[in-house]
Amino acid sequence: GQNIDQPTEMTATEGAIVQINCTYQTSGFNGLFWYQQHAGEAPTFLSYNVLDGLEEKGRFSSFLSRSKGYSYLLLKELQMKDSASYLCAVDRNDYKLSFGAGTTVTVRA
Amino acid sequence: DTAVSQTPKYLVTQMGNDKSIKCEQNLGHDTMYWYKQDSKKFLKIMFSYNNKELIINETVPNRFSPKSPDKAHLNLHINSLELGDSAVYFCASSQGGVEEQYFGPGTRLTVT
Numbered sequence: 301g302q303n304i305d306q307p308t309e310m311t312a313t314e315g316a317i318v319q320i321n322c323t324y325q326t327s328g329f330n331g332l333f334w335y336q337q338h339a340g341e342a343p344t345f346l347s348y349n350v351l352d353g354l355e356e357k358g359r360f361s362s363f364l365s366r367s368k369g370y371s372y373l374l375l376k377e378l379q380m381k382d383s384a385s386y387l388c389a390v391d392r393n394d395y396k397l398s399f400g401a402g403t404t405v406t407v408r409a
Numbered sequence: 410d411t412a413v414s415q416t417p418k419y420l421v422t423q424m425g426n427d428k429s430i431k432c433e434q435n436l437g438h439d440t441m442y443w444y445k446q447d448s449k450k451f452l453k454i455m456f457s458y459n460n461k462e463l464i465i466n467e468t469v470p471n472r473f474s475p476k477s478p479d480k481a482h483l484n485l486h487i488n489s490l491e492l493g494d495s496a497v498y499f500c501a502s503s504q505g506g507v508e509e510q511y512f513g514p515g516t517r518l519t520v521t
Contacts, residue, residue, distance in 0.1 A: 333509070341514070341515075342413075342499060342512035342513060342514050342515055343452070343499070343512050344512070345509035345510070345511075348509060385450060387452065389452075396454065396457075396465060397442075397454060397510065398454075399451065399452040399453070401449060401450055401451050402450045402451075402452075
């Protein structure tokens with residue numbers, strides 16, 4: 301089976317930093333995606349990591365360790381609009397994408 | 410100029426009925442997908458088509474039948490709807506298999 305684990309909920313204050321962890325055990329691994337999903341909306345792409353290390357994209361960064369089966373998404377300078385679910389998804393190859401259950405981040409003023 | 414569109418956005422129907430959801434993408438992508446997101450927010454792949462050919466068919470009841478008339482369209486037909494089919498169904502597309510996927514707005518299906 302495919303195991304992708306991430307915390308269910310996280311709460312942080314506006315302007316703070318939050319780190320969302322994702323651990324995975326899957327049959328096949330090409331890379332790892334992070335998607336953002338606001339309530340009632342479609343998921344939108346944030347990042348894709350193939351190689352180990354940190355990739356930074358504005359206020360958002362994503363890290364991958366293939367040997368540890370571990371990734372995290374780092375959100376800096378949190379804004380109210382960052383309140384959303386963040387989905388970790390493993391690209392298993394052959395077009396298959398397995399999603400975690402998502403982490404709901406609530407940003408408080 | 411919506412990239413991935415789905416119709417309808419909401420669908421309320423009774424058990425036993427047959428319904429269809431349509432999806433279209435104008436991104437020129439080769440691959441299209443259907444996902445089901447249940448009440449616990451798990452997003453699970455159901456089907457994938459590449460250039461009109463079925464390439465992924467996960468463990469889905471055969472009451473669900475996808476059809477791709479051309480590479481810009483992927484429709485989902487559901488026969489004999491059951492209560493457990495209530496969920497949000499997302500269509501998505503990508504250029505190849507390892508590119509980011511673009512999701513449609515979702516169809517919220519409620520079976521009563």
